[in-house]
Amino acid sequence: MVISLTAIAVVALIYVFIFSEALSFGSNVGFLHLVTDESWNPTNGKYNIIPIVVGTLLTTTLAMFIAGPVGLASAILGLEFRTYRRAIYRRCLEVLGGIPSVVIGLWGLTTIVPLVLKIRAPGASLLAGGIVLSLMVIPTIALVSLSSFESVPEIDIKTGHALGFSRWSVVWRIIVPQSRKGIATGIILGIGRAIGETMVVLMVCGNVIQVPGTIFDPVRTLTANIALEMAYALDDHRSALFATAAVLLIFVTIFVIISDRFSSEIQ
């Protein structure tokens, strides 16, 4: 009993620490500065996080636009395998999801960034970030969707076959529509993961603070900003970083609550 209190205590502690530091930013500097200052330049007391928030939202959106279709397609492809072949296929996706993010970032840095550079400089950009980030999200979407495909009742599939549906129609008109909620859960989990991911975006996005004009421009995300500046941040700058962490924490908590609701509806 006492020990399992740790779980609650830790969550409470995390919130208390992050938010108390964030609130001290609110009282010392004021939260309005986060949206009204002309730039992010903490050493001179300028704290505009809007370009960084935009960076986070854009990389996440781009990653989801790639990962959504690809993840769904891999889940459908998984249905084509039976018995042990599907187990192997699953295991491969799990391995992709289990590769350390710093290794994926390293690969993105040495492979994807030069490829993007061939199209347009500087290479380390929103586009590279979106592509590499989507790799982190695809296994989540594919595995969750595949599981919910498998829970479609056998009788519905057989009915489809009995009505003379082609294999493709059975998948597209019966299995996929019935698994809407599972797919949505996978996508929400994926968004949560993409927003919180640090190493990949830190390594391939270029980390320039700006609202990008094209997808070939470098961006900086909330997570990368914390990782880059925490090492030398002091006083108000430090609490500004905690304030951005609080923003992240709120995003993620909302996604957890939404996905909980979805998964309890499935059951």
Add this chain to the structure above:
Amino acid sequence: MKVLLSKIAVLGLGGLPILVLAWILIDISYSGLSEISWSFLTEVPTNAGRSGGISSVIVSTLWVVSIATMISTFIGLATAIILSELSAKWEKFCLIVRWSLDILAGVPSIVFGLFGNAFFSQVCGFGFSILSGALTLTVMMLPFFIRVAEEGLRQVPNVYRKTGYALGMRPLSVTFKIVVPQASKAIVIGLVLSLARAMSETAALLFTSGYVERWPESVFDSGRVLSIHIYDLAMNVPGGIERANASALVLIGLLIAINLIIYSIADFWQRKRVV
């Protein structure tokens, strides 16, 4: 025609993740293998990692991960037992614990890093050390380990528990002598999976276990783990990419080795218990 096109789309897009997986593994092995040698594994890094080896980095990694694993085994198992064995009795309490674990599972690792820096490094006074890094990782590992362990404990048939009670065993001995051994495989697998996650973690350790690449003397020393070494070589050290690839290969090798070893132990252990 439309169907054919859709089929091509599914095959092309759906096959992509597997192809990329192969691409990543081949790419990293190709450029990393040439750097790996006996001295690479046994020497201390010099010249910011451009020369020398990664022995002290491997040692720090093992320290951080094994401390984190030990603490989370203890706390995690206790929590999982309460969640599975006593959920009927303490319904409200278990609901709150589960809810907190769900939130904990979703917190981004960089936020764990900030929290670890503020709490373990500063409030607890551990500074940048292996211990603060390990404690931060413990917090990260718990939700996942507890979920898997609880699932395993729940799968032990209720008849086993009732048989225990019928034989006059006390509730505690039913739990520890019957239920936990039966679920040992799930528990060990949960542990390995969360250990692998801990080993791949970077962002949470940036501001807790630190960057120092020396051989760690005690758990209060700062120690650089493999993933941070990879990050540092790739981003901050010009000409460090080959070494980064080699370290990445070592990291992946360690992950595979841990998986294999502990899975076989779990198998062996369960067979012995049943006989």
